[in-house]
Amino acid sequence: MKPNKKKTVFVGVSGGVDSSVAALLLKKKGYNVVGVYIKSWYPPGFPCPYPIDRRDAIRVCAKIGIPFLELNLEKVYKKEVTDYLIKEYKKGRTPNPDVMCNKFVKFGAFFKKARAMGANFVATGHYARLKNGKLYQARDKTKDQSYFLWALTKKELKYSIFPIGEYLKKEVRQSAKKNNLPTAEKPDSQGICFLGKIDIKEFLKKYIxxxxxxxxxxxxxxxxxxxxxxxxxxxxxxxxxxxxxxxxxxxxxxxxxxxxxxxxxxxHEIKGKNLVKIREINWIEKPKINKKYSARIRHLGELKEVIFTKQGVFFKEPVLVAPGQSLVLYDREKCLGGGVVVQ
Missing domain, CATH: 2.30.30.280 (Adenine nucleotide alpha hydrolases-like domains)
Incomplete structure (x- = not known):
């Protein structure tokens, strides 16, 4: 993250501590920073975090001294994340809405809007790192979010910045406190991106x-x-x-x-399989046939030893993985990309 006062960065500010510190770090590096709060779709009949999160995002931008913008992406979010989630569950699959949120909302609609408005880069508070246009796991392995970013293309990564990727979570908190950010003590959000603390099954019962x-x-x-x-x-x-x-x-x-x-x-015992096939594949860096790698089948799940083959991804030890889940391939800390598991 090289400083350049002439470069403009639109940073997604969610009202949480991670994106708050991301914006702060960019400002200190000399960038022209603009904070953008993305208004997502929230399910009716459930608690909505929008008013509080928006307020906190505004307060953070005021404290740092950067402009605040709000971008309404409710329609995109509803179509590409929520409707996708419901449709996949109706087909008996187990989707990952956070992957779709990053692909179509944060690094889709927001990314395109920011670039169209003159942004040189787009930044978020994700725990991940970028080196020479390649995606890597975060320094803090307990918070790493590269698993959710496998669907990003080289073009999007080229114009993206993940400011807190080199920081531990406790260091992010310390930075927020040291700089008196309003979100310094705010608890982390939990669960699926738009549901938060809402149980996924309770949400699905509204539609299925x-x-x-x-x-x-x-x-x-x-x-x-x-x-x-x-x-x-x-x-x-x-x-x-x-x-x-x-x-x-x-x-x-x-x-x-x-x-x-x-x-x-x-x-009583889980019986998995060794060969797992994937679709909707996106390679940030294409893996080599018959080479050993590691793979994840869930966020922060165990990195398992695999061999990439023409037929699919071959696991050394059998795994039980549900259709619809994301399988993400790694070469040590480098995220190569991934795909969606098929039946």
């Missing part, structure tokens, strides 16, 4: 009707029931009822979903 179905064991015998196959994902051990069990029974895990028959198959 509950439908009682059978829970089967590996032999196809009915041993319980559930409220709808759409509300579950592979590997889960909660949310369904086992009626035929003994006190000595071990926990049951979902190992299969049948959307058409509305059934869940469960077992």
């Amino acid at each position: 009707k509950e439908k009682k179905g059978k829970v089967l064991n590996e032999n196809g015998e009915v041993i319980g029931w559930h409220k709808g196959v759409y509300f579950h994902t592979l590997g889960e051990r909660h949310g369904f009822t086992i009626s035929k069990k003994t006190p000595e029974d071990k926990p049951y895990y979902i190992i299969k979903k049948d959307v058409k028959k509305n059934t869940l198959t469960v077992a």
Whole structure:
């Protein structure tokens, strides 16, 4: 992040401490910084963080001494993130809305608007690093968000900055306190991007009707029931009822979903597969065939040893991964890109 007073950076300010410190660091580096609050879509009937977050974003910009803009992207967000989420769950898949939010909202509509308004760069408070146009894990491995950024293209990365990628979370907090930022003590947001603390299943029930179905064991015998196959994902051990069990029974895990028959198959042990295929692929740097890499199938999940093949991604140890999830490939700390898991 080289200082240049002539360069203008539009930074997404969410009203949280991370984006607040990102804006502060850019200002101190000598950039012409503009804070932009993105108004997203929020589900009716649930608590809405918009008024408080917007207020905090305004206060942060005033404290730092940078202009504040608000960009209404409700329509884009509703279509590309919320509608996508519901559509995928209806198909029995497990989508990652945060990936879509970054692709279509922050580094889609916001990125294009910022560049059109004269911004040389776009910045966010993501925990990730950029080196020579390539994406890397953050210094703070417990907060790394590169997994959510796999769908960004080289063009977007070329004009992006992640100011806090070299900082630990505690250092970000310390910087906010030292500079008396209004968000210094504000708790981190949790959960899915637009839902926050709202339970995903409670949200989905507003759009997908509950439908009682059978829970089967590996032999196809009915041993319980559930409220709808759409509300579950592979590997889960909660949310369904086992009626035929003994006190000595071990926990049951979902190992299969049948959307058409509305059934869940469960077992005491998770049985995965080695070869995982992906679609909607985006390579920031294309992996080499038959080379060893590491992969993640969930945010901050264990980095697993894999071999990239023509047929797909081959895991050294079998994994249970749900269709719709993101599989992200790494070469040490470098994020190569990824794709969406297919059936």
